Structure formats: C-alpha cells, structure tokens
Amino acid sequence: MNKTLLIIKREYLTRVRKKTFIISTILFPVLYIGLIFGTSYIAVKSGTNLHVGVIDSSGYFDKGALERENMKDSSSILTLVDLPADSLKKNFKTMGYDGYLIIPSSLNWESSTGQLFTLHTGRTIGIEGAQPVQAKLNNIWSGIKNEKLGIDITKKTILEKNTINLKPQNVEDEKADSGVATGIAFVAGFLIYIILLLYGSQVMMGVMEEKTNRIAEVMVSSVKPFQLMLGKIIGIGLVALTQFLLWIAFVFIIYNVSSAYGSDGGAMGSMIGGVQKVFTSINVPLILFCFIFYLLGGFFFYSSLYAAIGSAVNEDMREAQSLSFPITMLVIISIALMQATMRDPSGPMAVWGSIIPFSSPIIMMGRIPFGVPGTVPWWQLIASMAALIAGFIFTTWFAGKIYRTGILMYGKKPSWKEMLKWAFRKN
Amino acid sequence: MSILELHHLRKYFATQKAVDDISLNIEKGQIFGLLGPNGAGKTTLIRMITGIFYPDEGEIMFDGKKFDPVNDIGKIGYMPEERGLYKKMKIGEQTEYLAQLKGLSRSEANKKIKEWFIKFDMHTWWNKKVEDLSKGMSQKLQFVTTVLHEPKLIILDEPFSGLDPVNTNLIKDEIYNLAQKGATIIFSTHRMEQVEEICDHIALVNKGRKILDGTVKQVKQDFKEHLFKVSFADQVTPEHLAIHLFEVKKKENKEVVIKVDPGYSNNDVLQYFINKGLRIESFNEILPSLNDIFIRLVGDTPTARQFQEVTA
Structure with a gap:
C-alpha cells in the first residue's frame, strides 16, 4: 500500500x-442548540419575579389597572402602596418587595417630553432587568393617554399595527x-x-x-x-x-x-x-x-x-x-x-x-x-x-x-x- | 563486496561544515563502528545514508548501485539516537504500521512480528500501549521495529543506552546473529569497550572529517606504543633497570611496564633480562585500548565545536 x-x-x-x-x-x-436556547431562555428569565411597590403621587395609576397588568403577565408584580415615601424606603425589604417606585405628582399626560423615573431596588439590576416593569407601566400609561385623547380600540390598532416594513430582495435572484x-x-x-x-x-x-x-x-x-x-x-x-x-x-x-x-x-x-x-x-x-x-x-x-x-x-x-x-x-x-x-x-x-x-x-x-x-x-x-x-x-x-x-x-x-x-x- | 560506498560526501549547514569530504567503504556482513565525539558529524552522515538528507556533494553507492532513497530505504533499518514510538498506540498495531511503512504487507508483517515477539519474550505485549512500557522494554521494541523488515543495512545509534546487562546481551547476540545471516551493521556509539567487543571495523570522525579507518586489530597495531609488561620470578632491583634499552613506566616488586626505545627489538630486551639472570614468567605487549586512541586523537580538539559562518 x-x-x-x-x-x-x-x-x-x-x-x-x-x-x-x-x-x-x-x-x-x-x-450548540443548548447555547442558543439557553441564552434566549436566560434573556427571558432574567429580570423576572420583580415585586415592586408603587407609590402614586400623580393619581393616574389605580389599583384596577395594575391588577389587570399583573394578570396578563405574572413575571413581575406591581402593587400600589399607600405609605409615605420614607417609610417605604426603610421597610420595602421587610414588606417583601424587591424594589419600589415613586411616581411623582408632576407626571402630566399632555407633556411632550419623556419621563425618567428611578426604580429603587435592594440589589443591582441592569437596564434589561427593569424592562418588564417599564413595559407594564407604559401599557397602563398609554391606555390612560388614549382615553384622554379619545382614541378607541380601532384607532389604537391602526396606530400600532399600521407600520411600514422593508425586506431586501435582489432582482436577479427572486427566490433568495x-x-x-x-x-x-x-x-x-x-x-x-x-x-x-x-x-x-x-x-x-x-x-x-x-x-x-x-x-x-x-x-x-x-x-x-x-x-x-x-x-x-x-x-x-x-x-x-x-x-x-x-x-x-x-x-x-x-x-x-x-x-x-x-x-x-x-x-x-x-x-x-x-x-x-x-x-x-x-x-x-x-x-x-x-x-x-x-x-x-x-x-x-x-x-x-x-x-x-x-x-x-x-x-x-x-x-x-x-x-x-x-x-x-x-x-x-x-x-x-x-x-x-x-x-x-x-x-x-x-x-x-x-x-x-x-x-x-x-x-x-x-x-x-x-x-x-x-x-x-x-x-x-x-x-x-x-x-x-x-x-x-x-x-x-x-x-x-x-x-x-x-x-x-x-x-x-x-x-x-x-x-x-x-x-x-x-x- | 561492499554494501555501502561513500565518495567524498559533503554537507554544509549555515553555521557548520557538518560533513566535510568523507569517503568510506563498508563490506557486506561487517559490523562497522562509526565513532566520533559529540557534534563530529556522525548523525548528519547517517542521515545522508538513510535518505533523510541529500548530500551537497559526493555520491552514495548502495549495494553496488547509486543510492535511491525512495526505493532503498526499505532495505535499511535505522534506529536513531533520538528514538521513540507513538505512546498512545497499541504495540502490535504500531509495529505492524512501522513494518508496513518499510514496505511489508500486513500479513507478512504480522507473521514476522509474532516470531520476534516470541523470541524476545514479548508476546503478551500485543494489546498494551507503549506508554505502559519501561524504558528498557520500549528499547527492545524499538530494536524489533528496526530489524523486522530484514534490512540489508542496519544502523544503530547507541542501541544499548538504557538497557540492563541481560537485555544488552540479548540485543548483542541478535546483532551477531543478524551479521551472520548477511546483514551489515553500522554501530554508532561513544562506548569504546562495546566497540572493541562487537566491531570488526571502525572509522573515527572528527569535525566533519574522517581521521581514522581500519580494522580494530590494525588500528590497535598502528597506535601501539611499544609497551610491554614483564613479570619475573625474582625481585627486581633498580640496578636491573638502569639501561638505555627501555624506559620504565611502572614498577612493582616483581613486575614492570616498560617502553622499548626505538631501534631495539623485543629480543634485545629479553636477552638483556636473561643475561642479568632474572627468571622471566611472562612477557606481554600492551596494546592501546580504543578509548586511549580515541582520546589521543580527539582529546586536544575543543570539547564543543564552534559555530562559524561557512563559505562553501
């Protein structure tokens, strides 16, 4: 040979x-498959289970709205708290909250600028981790704004779903x-x-x-x-x-x-x-x-x-x-x-x-x-x-x-x- | 008839004339000792004979024809000083593999390996791995892989290093055996007592050049110093030795070592002692050992070769 x-x-x-x-x-x-699923799983899972106490000084957020959001997605829970800010700051941990949030009285639905609130937490959480809580607040907030602006469900769907998307397509290769x-x-x-x-x-x-x-x-x-x-x-x-x-x-x-x-x-x-x-x-x-x-x-x-x-x-x-x-x-x-x-x-x-x-x-x-x-x-x-x-x-x-x-x-x-x-x- | 003829071989490296015009002639069936200090160029010379290096100049004749590395290396068995085996491979498979690379068919290889393994008491090793072997055991295995394909020319570089006396004798007997069957063996070593015991012919290489070549007997004759050991039945006294016939190298009660002065024969010396009335018990010439000759020839060269630019 x-x-x-x-x-x-x-x-x-x-x-x-x-x-x-x-x-x-x-x-x-x-x-390889584990890695792909694992990272997306971790991405989804991280930031979950945040239990946040909310003090609302603005008067926009009511218990019912928060409850509805909690029902839709139970991965993070928002609870309206009727306490002075100082005592919540001292006691939020013993009360079983991971963090708390104070919505200032200055919040106004007619404002044309964005709002930045602080999510106070007992441990360090990244921006990503705060995302679910932010999403819930925004859901409620846009509901409130829609109501004030007189936008009903149909108009809302038009606003949200009616967008323009682009997909590149090479003219010489239609199948690609x-x-x-x-x-x-x-x-x-x-x-x-x-x-x-x-x-x-x-x-x-x-x-x-x-x-x-x-x-x-x-x-x-x-x-x-x-x-x-x-x-x-x-x-x-x-x-x-x-x-x-x-x-x-x-x-x-x-x-x-x-x-x-x-x-x-x-x-x-x-x-x-x-x-x-x-x-x-x-x-x-x-x-x-x-x-x-x-x-x-x-x-x-x-x-x-x-x-x-x-x-x-x-x-x-x-x-x-x-x-x-x-x-x-x-x-x-x-x-x-x-x-x-x-x-x-x-x-x-x-x-x-x-x-x-x-x-x-x-x-x-x-x-x-x-x-x-x-x-x-x-x-x-x-x-x-x-x-x-x-x-x-x-x-x-x-x-x-x-x-x-x-x-x-x-x-x-x-x-x-x-x-x-x-x-x-x-x- | 010679199996190997080297004509004016040269191999220069960037910083050394490794082999510088060496010619040699090795007869079939000989056990040939290739000697030289470290870095003398032996390995380079051997690598040219085994087809690993091409000579810069000169010609190699193998078995009467011009050496053709591709076809002739199957007829050569080489056990280099830097030797080794694949540690993780099973011994049987590995031996088979190396034999097949030398051109044996698988079944042929298998048959021969079994013979050798039985001869060397290694038949239980087949499915073991090389890493399980001791140094001496792997040395034996290496020897088997070197000679398995029945090469006409076997080149062994320090074959006994790491072997105990029993296994040394086993391999030594095998070397004689192979030579008897017609194989030629080139044996490279620093161990002069082994050369003296095993080789019939030697060549000494130093600084890339051949400085000595001949049969062991002849070389010893050439380098003899006219030293004799004389034993007497009587006490020797200083006045017995006061004569311009010889020089006394060593003296004991009834025994002297003398160096006969040039111009005088052994008979003159014997005559003298007989005339003195001393009863001689024995009179022996002391021939130099190869070790002595080696040291005398290369001892004055620097122990390490120096690097220098070569302009060829």
Whole structure:
C-alpha cells in the first residue's frame, strides 16, 4: 500500500476511534442548540419575579389597572402602596418587595417630553432587568393617554399595527430570502471557523506529539517528511469531514423523524415549516458542495501552516501558541469580517474578502447562501475557488519546507525569520 | 563486496561544515563502528545514508548501485539516537504500521512480528500501549521495529543506552546473529569497550572529517606504543633497570611496564633480562585500548565545536 495512504489511515483511525471524537460529535450539536436556547431562555428569565411597590403621587395609576397588568403577565408584580415615601424606603425589604417606585405628582399626560423615573431596588439590576416593569407601566400609561385623547380600540390598532416594513430582495435572484440566507450564512461561516481552529490545532498538536515522542526521525527514515505531513493533514481533514457529515446525517434523521410523527401543529410543526421554507428558498446541493469545498480548502490552507509551526517548536505549548498567534488571528479576523460582509454581501469588502484565500473559506460561505449568481456572480465563485486551491498548494509547499527542517530540530524555538529561511533554502 | 560506498560526501549547514569530504567503504556482513565525539558529524552522515538528507556533494553507492532513497530505504533499518514510538498506540498495531511503512504487507508483517515477539519474550505485549512500557522494554521494541523488515543495512545509534546487562546481551547476540545471516551493521556509539567487543571495523570522525579507518586489530597495531609488561620470578632491583634499552613506566616488586626505545627489538630486551639472570614468567605487549586512541586523537580538539559562518 502507498505510504501516504498508510499514514492517512493511521491518523484517521486513531482519531475516529477515540472516545473524545464520539463524545464531541454528539455533544457539539447538543451544546450548540443548548447555547442558543439557553441564552434566549436566560434573556427571558432574567429580570423576572420583580415585586415592586408603587407609590402614586400623580393619581393616574389605580389599583384596577395594575391588577389587570399583573394578570396578563405574572413575571413581575406591581402593587400600589399607600405609605409615605420614607417609610417605604426603610421597610420595602421587610414588606417583601424587591424594589419600589415613586411616581411623582408632576407626571402630566399632555407633556411632550419623556419621563425618567428611578426604580429603587435592594440589589443591582441592569437596564434589561427593569424592562418588564417599564413595559407594564407604559401599557397602563398609554391606555390612560388614549382615553384622554379619545382614541378607541380601532384607532389604537391602526396606530400600532399600521407600520411600514422593508425586506431586501435582489432582482436577479427572486427566490433568495435574506432572512433565511443570513441564518445559513452565519451557521456555515461559524462552523468553518470552529473547524479551522479546532482541527488546525489538532494538526499542530499531532506534529508536536511526533517531536516530543522522538518518533519523527524514525518516521522520516521510512517516509519522506512531506508524505508524513500530508498524511497527517489529510487524515485529520477526513476526521473533520466525517464529523461534519455525521452532523448533517443527524439533521436529516431528526427532520425526517419529526416530519413523520410531529407534523400536526405546535412548536415542532412551525419549526418544520421553517426548515421546509429554508430548503425551498436556497440551493441546498450548491451550498452543501461549496461548504465542503471551503471547509477542506480552508483546512488545507491553514492546517499546513499549523503543521509547520508544530514542527518548528519543541514540546512547549506556550511556544506553539505564541508562534501560531498570527495564524489564529487571520481566522479570527475572517469571522469578524464575515459579520460585516453579511450586512452588505455584495460590497467591495465582501468581494475581496471572499477571493483572497486566507479569508475566503469563511467570508465566501457567508455570501453564498444569499444566492449564486444573484449575490455572488459565477466569476467570483470560480476566482475564489481557484485562489483557494492555489493558496493551499502554496502553503502546503511552503510548510513542507519548514516541516522538513523543523521536525529534526531540537533546542531553541526558531523565529519566523529563521523559518522563512528554511522555507526558501535550496533543497 | 561492499554494501555501502561513500565518495567524498559533503554537507554544509549555515553555521557548520557538518560533513566535510568523507569517503568510506563498508563490506557486506561487517559490523562497522562509526565513532566520533559529540557534534563530529556522525548523525548528519547517517542521515545522508538513510535518505533523510541529500548530500551537497559526493555520491552514495548502495549495494553496488547509486543510492535511491525512495526505493532503498526499505532495505535499511535505522534506529536513531533520538528514538521513540507513538505512546498512545497499541504495540502490535504500531509495529505492524512501522513494518508496513518499510514496505511489508500486513500479513507478512504480522507473521514476522509474532516470531520476534516470541523470541524476545514479548508476546503478551500485543494489546498494551507503549506508554505502559519501561524504558528498557520500549528499547527492545524499538530494536524489533528496526530489524523486522530484514534490512540489508542496519544502523544503530547507541542501541544499548538504557538497557540492563541481560537485555544488552540479548540485543548483542541478535546483532551477531543478524551479521551472520548477511546483514551489515553500522554501530554508532561513544562506548569504546562495546566497540572493541562487537566491531570488526571502525572509522573515527572528527569535525566533519574522517581521521581514522581500519580494522580494530590494525588500528590497535598502528597506535601501539611499544609497551610491554614483564613479570619475573625474582625481585627486581633498580640496578636491573638502569639501561638505555627501555624506559620504565611502572614498577612493582616483581613486575614492570616498560617502553622499548626505538631501534631495539623485543629480543634485545629479553636477552638483556636473561643475561642479568632474572627468571622471566611472562612477557606481554600492551596494546592501546580504543578509548586511549580515541582520546589521543580527539582529546586536544575543543570539547564543543564552534559555530562559524561557512563559505562553501
């Protein structure tokens, strides 16, 4: 069997068989979904259960109105208190309130300026935390104002619901749905970002392991250093691909199972409706193909650089981190740029960012869901792919030169300058 | 017939002439000692022979043909001084993997590994991991992985470091065995007593150049100092030794070590003692040990090579 194939096989099998691979494959989607639901849950939950005592000096707020609001949403409760301000200030805690609020007598419905009251609380609460209480007060307040202005329910609905909304639609790509596209673009770019960093550093650690275990010289007496490096990169790349395909398989299984059993109404039903909408509004095969292409292209581009660094340093993790910092920075800059380009997916920054190889894997994946050729003309896609292929051929060649020298070097950590010298030395 | 011929090999690094015009000839079946102080260029020389480095200049002939790293490294087994194995990999799998990289098929590798494991009493190790092994045990495993594919040329760099005397003998016997079967062994070490015991031929390298090359016997003859140890049945007195025939290096009651002056033969010395009426019990030449020769040849060079710019 071909030696590079043997190396690929070993690198692949030892990693896929590890428990950590299986666990991370299962855990990542669970954590990812958990994170999304968790943060929104926390966002909703935080600021709840505020029990606020209200002293109304203005005379606008009556018990009935507060009670009605408390009935509608019991997450925070407002209670009208008939006490002097000083004694409420002293006793609100013992009376079971989290805070109190004094509505001044100066409050006037005809005023044309906003009002700022203070919510006095026993513990520190952010602006967000005060939001539910503020919403309740405003509900009551607008009710009062409407009544005074003689606005009835019909007029009120017209005032509130009759608004103008904008939805961008590219004339060259009628099918594109920018809402869905934004979501897909974000998920795809983020996945590539995670995989580049995660598996790039796996390549670096793998090379470092060969150095620390002192097996590097044994290996290069059997195979060429370039074969060793390539085998490792491809092997680990296949691991990343396997993991990604498993995730895709999960999604399809969940989708099919849930559409078979849970299509009747409810949250599940609306989710499936959403997924169906996603699948009809975008070109799934093209996105999937591009995703795999940019995943692998970006992986080869970056991981060979990571391999070069792994070969240059000794067992010291800190050395590796400081030397790989510029490369990690490139990946992080790409994801930061992607968020900017998603707002304007056909602007000059988006176009160039998606053609230059170091950022193209992430930024192009942030543009493609907006539509090909509507947002991304074919020439840009082809130029980007060609540039990425040329880019990773260059980095692999460049890294191979550094790797060959570095893997047999022990001692002081080389500088970037020395590594460049290794790369451009003859033979 | 020679298995390996090196013609004027050169390899310069940015700050060192690591190998500077070395030629060598190693015969089939020989156990060849490659000696030299630290940093003499041995490792660089070996790395060129194993195809890890390309020489800047010169030519390597392997088994009568020009050395072709891609195809010939399968016929070489190299155990470097910086050696190691994948710690987390199972021993059986790892040995199989390394053998396959040397060009063996999986079944062939499997069969040979089993033979060696039984021979070295390692058959219970198959499913253990390398990290479970002691230093000596992993050394044995490393030796097996080096010779498993029956290489024609085996290069061992400090093969006995970390081994106890029992395992040292086990490996030593195996080295003789492999040489007997026709393999050629290049043995690189600092341990001169091992070289003296094992090697038939040696070369000494210093500062990137070969400074000595020959059979162990010949080298010792070349560097002999005409020292003799003479034992007598009688007490030796100072007046017995007051003569311009030899110089006394060491004197005990009935035994002297002398250095025979140039121009005189052993017979002259014996004649003299017999004429003095001393009864001689033994008369032996003291040949220098390789250790002595090594120190004499490289002892006056600075202990560390200095870095300097090389203009090639």
